[in-house]
Amino acid sequence: MFAEQANALENQLRSQRNVFNQPFEEPLRALRDAAQQMRATAEKDAEGLILNPFRAGDPLSDAEGPELFRGRETAVGHIEEILSDATRSASLQLLAPRRAGKTSLLKMLPRLLPDTICVFFDLQAHPVATTGAFWGKLAEQARIQAKLDRRAELPPLPDGPPMEAASRWLEMLDQLPGGRRVLIAIDEFERLQDLFPGSRQEFLQLMGLFRATIQHRRGVRLLVSGSAPFDELDGVWDDHFISARQIKLPFLEREASVGLLSQPAPEFPSGVIPIEVAEEVYRRTGGQPFLLQVFGSLLVGRLNDEKRQVARVDDVQAVEGRAIEWAETYFRDAYRSAPAPAREALARLIQGQTANPTPLARRWLTQRYLLTPDERLSIPLFGAWIEHHALV
Numbered sequence: 001m002f003a004e005q006a007n008a009l010e011n012q013l014r015s016q017r018n019v020f021n022q023p024f025e026e027p028l029r030a031l032r033d034a035a036q037q038m039r040a041t042a043e044k045d046a047e048g049l050i051l052n053p054f055r056a057g058d059p060l061s062d063a064e065g066p067e068l069f070r071g072r073e074t075a076v077g078h079i080e081e082i083l084s085d086a087t088r089s090a091s092l093q094l095l096a097p098r099r100a101g102k103t104s105l106l107k108m109l110p111r112l113l114p115d116t117i118c119v120f121f122d123l124q125a126h127p128v129a130t131t132g133a134f135w136g137k138l139a140e141q142a143r144i145q146a147k148l149d150r151r152a153e154l155p156p157l158p159d160g161p162p163m164e165a166a167s168r169w170l171e172m173l174d175q176l177p178g179g180r181r182v183l184i185a186i187d188e189f190e191r192l193q194d195l196f197p198g199s200r201q202e203f204l205q206l207m208g209l210f211r212a213t214i215q216h217r218r219g220v221r222l223l224v225s226g227s228a229p230f231d232e233l234d235g236v237w238d239d240h241f242i243s244a245r246q247i248k249l250p251f252l253e254r255e256a257s258v259g260l261l262s263q264p265a266p267e268f269p270s271g272v273i274p275i276e277v278a279e280e281v282y283r284r285t286g287g288q289p290f291l292l293q294v295f296g297s298l299l300v301g302r303l304n305d306e307k308r309q310v311a312r313v314d315d316v317q318a319v320e321g322r323a324i325e326w327a328e329t330y331f332r333d334a335y336r337s338a339p340a341p342a343r344e345a346l347a348r349l350i351q352g353q354t355a356n357p358t359p360l361a362r363r364w365l366t367q368r369y370l371l372t373p374d375e376r377l378s379i380p381l382f383g384a385w386i387e388h389h390a391l392v
């Protein structure tokens with residue numbers, strides 16, 4: 001009934017699309033989505049099933065499960081601090097291992113930093129091959145996002161040779177009315193270098209402009225996000241991202257992890273994943289956010305399969321094999337990228353010996369949050385994966 005009326009209303013709006021009724025499209029869509037969600041919940045309830053709120057895989061955002069986004073107060077606090085200090089030039093590097101929640105944080109920034117115009121630019125989604133295309137896409141994305149999130153008009157990229165146009169555009173962004181600050185976040189920045197095949201010159205020009213922006217445009221801050229520290233990359237990053245402040249994303253704390261699992265969404269019935277079950281998941285995963293979501297999903301799935309309403313600690317053990325399968329790529333990438341001394345330290349830990357890592361191995365493991373302060377394996381599930389593949 002509601003769905004029919006919403007459809008009729010939407011058709012009416014569509015047939016006379018203009019500036020007056022356009023503002024209604026978004027709320028109407030939201031209302032319809034909410035109704036759909038309510039219907040799904042009602043249907044599940046009718047069957048006695050629990051609706052799965054967890055999202056293991058895709059990044060979270062304001063539109064995709066913002067209520068699942070937990071922790072990160074420290075990282076956001078750092079970003080805020082750097083943004084608000086207009087007296088100093090600075091850039092930001094968000095540095096965290098794979099699947100740690102980099103993209104989710106960047107996508108949540110518009111909500112977390114309400115005074116800043118946040119521009120999210122994903123090099124994976126926009127594989128640009130020239131500097132002209134890079135600035136064209138970036139300016140286009142910036143305008144779309146500013147309008148959507150802030151109802152703000154950003155200037156378009158001026159005409160002219162790409163680098164000059166970009167330089168003028170950045171100058172305009174630096175002088176927005178009301179002194180509004182702009183944060184340009186480039187996700188998967190390591191790819192940037194590979195985007196300009198055969199033209200190192202073009203890449204260096206781009207980096208030169210980044211450097212000038214960092215130095216002179218205090219109203220525009222640049223953030224790059226990736227999983228390799230600058231000192232492991234081409235020296236060009238260190239040279240150009242001057243005064244870069246590193247923002248790290250450790251795994252979620254115990255409290256945030258347990259909160260996520262036991263109350264992932266306001267409408268999730270309490271007691272379905274009891275605290276002691278959530279704690280067991282935290283113990284097996286060390287609070288690694290992707291793995292928490294995987295376990296959450298698997299636990300709800302198991303309860304539904306068995307037509308039960310409350311998870312038990314032994315359910316965690318029961319779904320572990322499937323969690324390992326789900327996270328196969330994540331574990332395989334982590335293991336394959338490990339240098340030999342780090343693998344050896346991992347093997348010792350799994351066999352119950354002390355890690356005794358070489359300095360290189362310790363650095364490698366610590367940067368990926370794989371060692372606890374007392375040098376145990378922070379993700380026991382990773383150990384189970386290694387054993388599963390008989391790699392020790």
Ligand SMILES: Nc1ncnc2c1ncn2[C@@H]1O[C@H](COP(=O)(O)OP(=O)(O)OP(=O)(O)O)[C@@H](O)[C@H]1O
Pocket residue numbers: 055056057058059060068069070071072096097098099100101102103104105227260289290291293
């Ligand atoms: N703050 C958070 N709270 C709860 N879950 C999170 C959080 N951040 C990320 N996740 C979960 O972890 C998973 C990975 O997140 P995301 O894609 O943002 O990580 P990433 O670091 O960008 O990964 P990649 O290196 O593969 O690009 C997502 O499925 C998401 O649900």
Ligand SMILES: [Mg+2]
Pocket residue numbers: 059102103104187
């Ligand atoms: Mg990502």
